[in-house]
Amino acid sequence: MTVDSRLAGLREPQVQRQKSSLFRQSLKRLMKNKLAVAGFGVVVFMFALCFIGPFFSPYADNKINMAMMNKAPSLQHLLGTDALGRDILTRVMQAGRISLTVGLASMVLSVFIGALLGAVAGYYRGIADQIIMRIADLLMTIPGLPLLFIFGALLSEWKVPTDYRMYIVMLMLSIVNWPGLARMVRGQMLSLREREFMQAAVVLGLRDSRKLFHHLLPNVVPLLIVMATLNIGGAILSESVLSFFGLGVMPPTPTWGNMIDAANNMIDFQDHPWLWIPPGLSIFATVIAINIFGDGLRDVLDPKQKR
Amino acid sequence: MKHLMKIEGLSTVFHTEEGKVTAVDHVSFQVREGETVCIVGESGCGKSVTAMSIMGLVEAPGGQVNGGQIDFAGEDLLRLDKNTLRAIRGNEIAMIFQEPMSSLNPVMKIGEQIMEPLMVHLKLNKKQARIRAIELITQVGIARPEQIFGSYPHELSGGMLQRIMIAIAVSCSPKLLIADEPTTALDVTIQAQILDMLREFKESGGMSILLITHDLGVVAEMADYVIVMYSGQIVEEGGVVELFNHPKHPYTRGLLKSKPVVGQRLEELYSIPGQVPNPLTLEQSCYFHDRCEHCMPVCRSRQPRLEELGGGQKTACWLYEEAEVHV
């Protein structure tokens, strides 16, 4: 027995507390983690910057300005201008909209697919489990990046209009990401099934639907929230790689990844670093904030930490 | 009898997320040479933390011994530097734990784990340590010692592992053996074997035992002197016969009455109402007051002191301090 668990025995319920809510209790514990709160602050800031920022920018129309080509950062253009004289700060914000949207949407999609298939596999087991997990195994055997590259090449051939490419990119990322999530959800379901409270549910003669929706899923959701959060960061990174190599979202739709593509040009790389460093730092700042926040969430929500 | 260890005002606190918990609150007692002292109490009463404080092993996040002294063979354990304390630990004071299954390192062979203290404290070389380890395995009543020497913990049963733990503990002939719930995780027939063995080692080696347990049956069987703890404090102590025959504190009495005894069935069990108070919200009062049948106004506002009642028995209860109540 660890000292922690001995102390757990010491902690008695406080009688005076009002009707409690697990959500509020978790939130309270999360607020104590300063690092996580800071991470959340940065995430909110990045979202606000990207989605609201452009409305306050005088350069939001992306007008080509030949007089202002490749200018270094100045008071007028805080992060300089690109080869067409467009304001980099504004471009970064507009690119962020796409990058964040792709990250968020692909997370939603992969969590949806992963959680659904994982839950089906873990709850019904048998044939469904076999089929789903074998497909997951298969997808995890093929290396992710080449797989994404092939998808990316397919996109180019199908002549997907650039406006729609971002949706396909979301789909691609989800296809690559769901097996990991499905495995995790399945594992969680299987371990929950063995818990005594699930045996209690059997003895009480509860219906299958109640067992699934009232007992199993609520115990998977916290872990899912954590994984989903961390997944956004991963998706943003993957999207940037794809777009950087010209296989993801393509200009003129700006994303952080395809803005860094400027670095593929020797002159821009060496002499105009303001073209590609700001979007890179934006990716870094956003992803690190998401990761730190996600880790804080894990401390609060992951039942492994609690007892 | 000379005292071997004398604890004076020991306090240990844990700083938890929800606040400060005083797990051990000004505890004083002594262990005489060759004597078995039992600390008895329910979970959370601070009996295990007391043991860990003696060993200097309270280091969980936020845990800290913050007062008192532990005089052991003329030295204050709380003021020793780390290295000196380490030389005493496992050597002059040894300890065994509740869960034999998890108390041995799963990836090290049993033999290696017995040899360690022999090599560290008695400065034996590998060869001598091996010979001694095999002797020790034989001494704790395990057949085929050579084979056991080379096996891993998961290959042995809980009872065997507790024997191995005892072998490790007695390997350096300690003056004091601290046993923290040594039989709680074991079956009754195995418990009987382990208790017998502890008694034998005590008698043959002349060591003292500090036995921590929640089981009054074990206490009656093993103890010379008994300490009853509640919410981090000692509420009663005394010789085993006096304490069992004439318990003074209402908590002690309640405990003794609420335990069903084989062969002495009653129609209804006595039970102490309520539950242990929340250690985070303790106030100046007798901590037992809201479960006590004899609760008086003074019990709610002031803490009783542990007072001698004669016959070596002490208790902390206002019932026995009536003279002072009206001060």
Place this chain on the structure above:
Amino acid sequence: MSTYLTKRLLYMLIILFAASLLIFILYASTPGDFITGNIKLTAERKAELREIYGLNKPVLERYGIWMNNAFHGDFGYSLAQQKPVLQLFNDYIWNSFLLAAVSTFLTWVIAVIVGVISAYKQYSWFDTLVMVAIFAAMSLPSFFIGLFLIKILAVDLKWLPPGGMITTGSHATGLAYLKEVVRHMALPVVVMTLLGLGSLTRYFRSNMIDVLKQDYIRTARAKGLKERKVLFRHALRNALLPAITLVGFELPALFGGSLIIEQIFNWPGIGQLYMKSFGLRDYPLLMGFTMFIAILTVIGTLLSDILYRVADPRVRL
């Protein structure tokens, strides 16, 4: 043990078979091919070449041929390089291995040391610093940090070469050659180490934290062992044990090169070869490479399992 192995091997083969089919179909449906992309060829010549390479046959038949050859140890013939795929792999793989081996080694050493210290001093300022560094490392876009370091250390400060394995036109031999390679390796190794460090350090840190809470650590301390011994003899062994499974998972990374890093640093490894061939749609090579990684992944997983079973006395077959 043997029944277990047989079963695993069988499953491995099935997965690989399915993977090969999937890979083939994916590449087969990828638009364009090496011949289409070559504008120097006449239409007749193109048709002729298609005939020669069997590209005009139905997909499944081509797959059959490909698999049949693969079973005979022939993974095809690179159209762009005019060399057998296997030979090309052999030419490039060791460059990749050099990079990966050095950075993997560094990653593990640093991760174990930092992870252990950080766990031991949980909640200290050092630990907090390590945690932030871990998150930073896990959040780096690989290509960006590569470019960033090239820009600063190679372009601006000119401390290190910006890319390649040797200086262009250099004919250095012996020690001078070695020195040149080491200088060229420095940046990609740093980046790869950095990228791997985050998750691995975190893994060791949390493993170690878990182990330090165990009862047997308390027992070790109660025996009066020195803290160093408790940490490295009792705790580390238990913390490292589950990490053995990771060794197998490193396999694809060790031999499969890194697409992004090798591309950014212009390192003549198998990853860069893939990137070059991808632009040229050199299918035999692309499929061979993808299949190669898939095989490594499957072998790696098996290896992890076996290693774990060998290393942990508690797991018996």
Place this chain on the structure above:
Amino acid sequence: MSEALLEVSHLKKYFPVTEGLLNRTVGHVKAVDDISLTLQPGETFGLVGESGSGKSTVGRTILRLTEKTAGEVKFKGVDIHSLSPAELRLLRPRMQLIFQDPYSALNPRVRVGDAIGEALLDHGLCTKHEVRELVLESLAACGLSSYHIDRFPHEFSGGQRQRIGIARALILNPDLIIADEPVSALDVSIQAQIINLFSKLQQSKGLAYLFISHDLSVVEHLCSRIGVMYLGSMVETAARDELFHNPLHPYTKALLSAVPVPVPRLKRERIVLKGDIPSPANPPSGCKFHTRCPFAVEVCKAENPVFRDAGGGHFIACHLA
């Protein structure tokens, strides 16, 4: 004799021991090996044994939480193991289970009130309007307060959680409650409260208990008939006073003498058993107890003793007695 509430005859539960991932069966753990017992309405039968005796598996197999290997379980004359899942579900409320670990038996994300009331709703035993009232009633019967209804399990101590578990079973008005070590995880003072609660509920509701425990003193307090198990087999069954004052099987004798009694300096004759409990995967031949039995003779090693009536409903499986 009136119709028995529960009739278990020759129940066997073997768990296959498999090797490798191919799951080749190489042997069986005979967790329950030919157990028979009868329980009358309102009676309490105590099942005693040490770890590995299979006492918990008996409980779980009766409730069909695991499928039996052989034998029969009749509850009110119905063979439980022949029911379809839907039929079994309808019968579930009649027989309930109380768990040992009050921490893991409650879903951490379900409010106490919901946990207690949900089965009623699921079985359509009451309407949504009535459920709160019934839950409150059940809480009160188990010594909990009405304000506990909206709390989550982690806000309760071990003893209170056990009360919640009892309330959850009780609300269904079962005929039989199988209690698997329900007080083992609790402190002495709390243990007494829960034991008294069990007695009180039995008197007021006419419940029958199958009380599984390793603690002889608790079993003696609560049970009218007691069975002693060793390595999957019943070695002795008798009425309470008969068993405690006139134990016939050497194992029962040893068990009784091994229990520490809270009377200091008590001189009593004690049978200390040698060695460990053998593994149920590889039990000894003949009488399974012969390896530790102080009185074992040749025949014990070779022949499995028959479980027979030694007179007056005192059953025993021993060659010597």
